[in-house]
Amino acid sequence: MKKAKILMIDDDKDIQELISSFFRVRNYDVVCYDDAQSALEDISSVKVKADVIITDLMLPGLSGIEFTQRLKVLGNEIPIILITANKKVETAVEAIAAGAYDFVVKPLHFPQLLVSVERALYLTRVEEENSTLKTVVQLQEGHNSIEGIIGKSAGIKNALELARRVSQSNANILITGESGTGKEVIAKAIHSMGSRKKAPFVAINCSAIPENLLESELFGHSKGAFTGAADKKVGLFEEAEGGTLFLDEIGDLTLPLQAKILRVLQEKKIKRIGENQYRAVNVRILSATHKNLRQEIANKNFREDLFFRLNVIPIWIPPLRERKEDILPLSEFFLRKYSALNNTKVKQFGKEAHDYLMNHAWPGNVRELENTIERAIVLSNSNIIRFEDVCTADNRTGGEQKEEAGVRFPVFGSNNVMTVEQLVNKYVQHVLDLNNGAKEKTARDLQIDRKTLYRRLREIERQQVEH
Template sequence: MKFNLLVVDDEKNIREGLGTSLEMDGYNIYLAGNGEEAMGLLNTNDIDLIITDLRMPVMSGQELLKKVISSYPGMPVIILTGHGTIETAVTAMRDGAYDFLTKPVNLDRLTLLVKRALRGRELMIEHRELKAEVDRLKSKNKFSRIIGKSSSMMRVMEVVEQVAATKASVLITGESGVGKELIADAVHELSDRKDKAFIKVHCAALSESLLESELFGHEKGAFTGALARKRGRFELSHLGSIFLDEIGEINQSTQIKILRVLQEKKFERVGGEDTVEIDTRIISATNRDLKEEIEKGNFREDLFYRLNVVNIHVPPLRERKEDISLLASAFLADFVQENGRQIEGFDHKAMLALHNHGWPGNVRELRNCIESAVVMCKGDVITPEDLPPSISQSADQDCIKICTGSTLADAEKHIIIETLNSQKGNKSKTAEVLGIGRKTLHRKLGEYGLDI
């Protein structure tokens, strides 16, 4: 991104001198001799930052500043001022200038100031774009709370939409924190049962006997403490949906009872003989590999097939890295609002750290990380120091990109060269990092014609 800078000063030598110096820093420069000329250029060009003198004929710096602030909110304006006019500069800051420098201008300070102001602007633009994208996604898809643009999440949402309209049982699988519950919510909300009950049962949180009476209810006197008849969760979900979370944790006897509900849509309350008939949509979730549990004899195969009419697998975050910045921006906006903070975005190193991290706790871990970063952040941008140490360290790892279509030999050659580079040519260290012996490294370097 090449930025456009506008330098305004009535003294030709000064504006041209500053212009040349900033041009060497890699910016496009526009020059103006007074406020009026400056406004003309602003209206016809895409200017990113203004550096202006205060005292100028025709239209002063103060007047220019006021016009810019009202017509181009967020535009950084750096004020240049002679020694005698410090007070005016302070007023200018109050009026919304980004900062001021006294003349004669120290070019190093100016360079730094410009860089800082533009970095903020860049982040703001990036953040605004992401926010717009989040809003667009929110309004476009009906999954108002599910954020993601990776192809794998798009596919998940497609399946959700397709299956929601049916009565088929859905089993949602995926690691902890990937968003299984959010998907379950979407399946219910997009179905024609959305106005009826959506009952959630966390199967792992209850003991065996409690779970049964929770699910199926009990009659008065069914056990000590059963003072009245109680309707169970299945009954409460009649005409709506039920979400059986952590279904992999339930014991054999409850498995049989749930199987019967699936097969016959019938059950009895604990301690009762009356048969209750229900019409409910069953959504379940697990982070276990149920096929493995079946092999181990812990889970009934017939129940598995009944629950798993449609499987929705939510991939771990590390396999859909495209979602990270979008999720991070959305969570940032939420927590910034919740905490009443003014944080514009992430700096590049922080973003890199978020990208490089493996996220074993998936989206939940990312969300917690952003919440703590908002609390820890002292400035108006999140830096790696604001992130938990385990995550900020990830910024220091260099990533290399290997494209699909490369051969294994290409990839190997690539990673050897990059590691050798990062170890500054030290072969013992390179071998150690790569987890191979020095001899093997030498042989491979020879094979690739790199053994110099």
């Protein structure tokens, strides 16, 4: 965690040394000044930055009170703690009226001074978080956003406007776009703006669940319906009663499940596995896919009748590379969002980082951009987000990985040789990391389908938990 910096003003070298030593051993940075005028000039010209100022009241030239007043006139909100040998109440009142955060009387009680400094830092952090969160809301409102979708490009404006218009209807909606473009966020926004907003919003990724379990997840099952069904289970259609069921990656459904979904859409009824009784359901269906379903129909992988049932109102979200004008508004939004969430000061993008953000292809779309900004905020040790903070290893080397970024194999003959399964898992995780978590691109690079990738990732997660 970044050290807090204290600016100390006192013409007594012994006091300077005592206070500096006390705070430095407690992981604070301390910079000392003999007079307030020099400190004021350096703060005003941003030659020095501080989180807290400790200043003596009686100083040569500019007094502690005058220093506090002038700093406040400049609009600087650094908390100031005044120390003095004067115990009169009037002096304390004057100090607080001038804008000081606290007033500490000599002889110094260092634990009390530490508490005062820590409270000042806490207050500053809370105020920064509140300011950041207000800025985030203003940023959203100022860039034609709903529920986290931000953008000013024609493509995203069209998608948002259509989402608003259809939110009050009960028509089925099919949201298409590449992975990471924000399909689920659009679906949640449609639900939250519609008449069903007080009822559940239930989402399921049809690629993430094995085929033999997906039917049970959707429709539920009775006790003893199959091996392992120790009790009855309510399916997601019933869980979403009165609300919205979002079927993400519906293009990956098997044909038998497609037929059952079609029956539900036609009859508004479901039947749990192992039961003969049909149950009426009142659910609005929103679905999404990264696939071209018309091509899937031509390839006999998707039912045409189901497509027409789902695609009553189509909403397409363009990839980020086709809406460059949205990159910076999104970047600024994520910058403020994750600064607030990570209790860090809001940083700025340096020119090289700015150019990288604008010129990168963003194969993982908004999800990749968000992950990149969050990582940069967490790892950056500067007030400026630099090029090396936002670019990934594969971009730094132009596609050729640095040695430390590559997969490390165990030495043959060792007692800890990887199994083929472990080696495959390691490589899958490696490619996923290179793609910043973009699963669609990872599956494409590995030349496997998304279901296989999801099964592999679940196995990796299981192994990590076990070890």
